[in-house]
Amino acid sequence: MSGPATFSVGHPRLSDSARTIVISDIHGNLSYLEGLLKKLRLRPDDQLILLGDLVEKGPESLGTLRYILSLRKKCRLYPVLGNCDFWHLWVDGHSQRWFDGNWDTETLSHLLRLKRSARGALLLDMCEELGIVLSEDTDIPGLKAQLREGFGEEFDFLASMPYALETEKYIFVHGGIPKGETLESAGAWKCMKQDNFYAQRPHFRKWVIVGHTPVCLYGAGTISAVPIIDPACRLISIDGGCVLKDDGQLNALIIRRGKFSVDWYDPFPLARALTPQKKGPHSAYIRWGDNEVFPLELGRSWCRIRHVRTGYEMDVPTDFLFESNGVLRVNDVTDYRPAVAPGDVLSVVRQTDRGYWIKKNGVTGWYSGELEYL
Numbered sequence: 562m563s564g565p566a567t568f569s570v571g572h573p574r575l576s577d578s579a580r581t582i583v584i585s586d587i588h589g590n591l592s593y594l595e596g597l598l599k600k601l602r603l604r605p606d607d608q609l610i611l612l613g614d615l616v617e618k619g620p621e622s623l624g625t626l627r628y629i630l631s632l633r634k635k636c637r638l639y640p641v642l643g644n645c646d647f648w649h650l651w652v653d654g655h656s657q658r659w660f661d662g663n664w665d666t667e668t669l670s671h672l673l674r675l676k677r678s679a680r681g682a683l684l685l686d687m688c689e690e691l692g693i694v695l696s697e698d699t700d701i702p703g704l705k706a707q708l709r710e711g712f713g714e715e716f717d718f719l720a721s722m723p724y725a726l727e728t729e730k731y732i733f734v735h736g737g738i739p740k741g742e743t744l745e746s747a748g749a750w751k752c753m754k755q756d757n758f759y760a761q762r763p764h765f766r767k768w769v770i771v772g773h774t775p776v777c778l779y780g781a782g783t784i785s786a787v788p789i790i791d792p793a794c795r796l797i798s799i800d801g802g803c804v805l806k807d808d809g810q811l812n813a814l815i816i817r818r819g820k821f822s823v824d825w826y827d828p829f830p831l832a833r834a835l836t837p838q839k840k841g842p843h844s845a846y847i848r849w850g851d852n853e854v855f856p857l858e859l860g861r862s863w864c865r866i867r868h869v870r871t872g873y874e875m876d877v878p879t880d881f882l883f884e885s886n887g888v889l890r891v892n893d894v895t896d897y898r899p900a901v902a903p904g905d906v907l908s909v910v911r912q913t914d915r916g917y918w919i920k921k922n923g924v925t926g927w928y929s930g931e932l933e934y935l
Contacts, residue, residue, distance in 0.1 A: 568749040571723035573639055575608050581816040583733065585612035585772025588645065588804040589619030589681050591628055593811040597826035601813060607636040610726065612772045612799070613643020613735030613753065616683040619804040623686035626715055642722045643735040643773065644753040649683055649719055665701045673697070687712055724749040727767075731816070736773040738763070758798070765795045770814060775802035782844040783897045786810045787923035788823045801825055806893055808910045808918070808925045825923065829908040834901045836930035841898030844926075845873045852890045854882070862914060866891060878913060897926040907932070
């Protein structure tokens with residue numbers, strides 16, 4: 562294994578004439594990453610920046626990490642640490658200084674909780690490949706030694722990743738930069754774990770490109786997974802909610818000669834609208850972190866709910882509801898109805914007896930007309 566991670570800021574020399582492709586928050590979703598890179602037709606001269614949270618929460622963390630390792634032979638690869646990548650350096654003791662308490666014990670407890678919940682995790686994938694069965698009695702020093710022996714290349718790669726990249730024109734960092742600080746003064750953890758960074762409307766001299774917080778959480782009445790490009794703030798936020806949101810997508814920001822464009826991938830089938838739909842007169846978006854609701858009418862397929870904080874009422878599919886700590890909550894949902902013209906191509910997330918849960922140009926809503934699948 563390599564020596565202790567330095568948690569550095571990288572300073573790559575990026576070519577302005579080549580494509581710089583920035584992707585964040587893959588979260589172990591290998592099929593999305595493969596689908597996006599195939600759509601982009603990745604080339605050897607491309608500069609691919611992976612902006613953190615490469616693994617965790619999705620179904621194939623280890624497979625995703627190995628695929629990313631293979632990309633070093635296909636393009637110029639620049640990976641950046643995200644908070645979900647960082648904690649795996651526990652295996653070599655690199656991250657203990659950033660946390661209080663017994664990090665070994667806490668990590669084992671966390672892995673056992675993930676195992677019980679059937680959520681994806683890199684270390685669980687590694688244990689499964691080695692035939693290690695985790696339990697409360699697992700020997701932690703022995704587990705570390707087995708993981709180091711079996712996955713040295715993977716841990717070396719994670720330990721080598723900077724927590725940010727800075728060039729003459731751009732800063733690439735997973736979470737953000739705390740107000741009044743620089744990358745160096747804030748340090749790795751604060752820059753990786755800046756929640757709701759764009760909501761602070763910070764202003765920068767250089768363009769700052771971040772992931773971490775799904776861009777849909779910045780919306781008001783609609784759910785949009787399209788990257789936010791704000792020239793006034795010189796800030797770009799690109800996390801499309803891949804894995805975390807049922808209707809999420811994996812976004813790519815493409816930079817070439819100082820100009821920005823975006824593309825994305827999701828697996829939802831495409832369909833052509835056959836009948837028009839007028840835009841709804843009003844809409845609301847109930848989201849993670851503010852999703853406590855009160856049931857007004859409970860049905861087998863649909864429920865009428867009232868959002869506790871705002872009092873707004875809407876119908877939602879019954880299986881969107883769940884209970885957490887004795888509180889009824891709802892998955893991210895909106896009653897937005899976009900304007901749709903015959904011939905518009907829509908992504909169909911879900912079909913219901915009241916219409917379709919769709920995405921139009923990356924924005925989620927409901928369509929009650931007729932569709933023709935492509």
